[in-house]
Amino acid sequence: NVGIKITAPLAKLHIDQATSDAAIPVLTLDQADISEGFINFIGSDRGVITGATNSLKSVRVELGGVVYRLALFVDA
Structure with missing residues (x-):
């Protein structure tokens, strides 16, 4: 399992935006x-x-x- 901003990921890829005031998306994808x-x-x-x-x-x-x-x- 891979974690981004988390030390114990709960899935194959776990992305955690722990702050509620970041005002940014957790994930952005770009497909040309x-x-x-x-x-x-x-x-x-x-x-x-x-x-x-x-x-x-x-x-x-x-x-x-x-x-x-x-x-x-x-x-x-």
């Missing part, structure tokens, strides 16, 4: 290759998926070899 997924979640088929869409504004989740997309909508 628009033909590839930004984040790929790969796991077993035990996950619960409530909907799937081919929207460009979505999160890609792969469970048991099946790709799902979780749609992201503006909360207006």
Whole structure:
């Protein structure tokens, strides 16, 4: 297990922002290759998926070899 700002990580990668006044994100990712997924979640088929869409504004989740997309909508 690897920890960033934590001495006893609880996962394969554990990032801890222990201060509540840092005013910065815990994690920032930058993906310049628009033909590839930004984040790929790969796991077993035990996950619960409530909907799937081919929207460009979505999160890609792969469970048991099946790709799902979780749609992201503006909360207006």
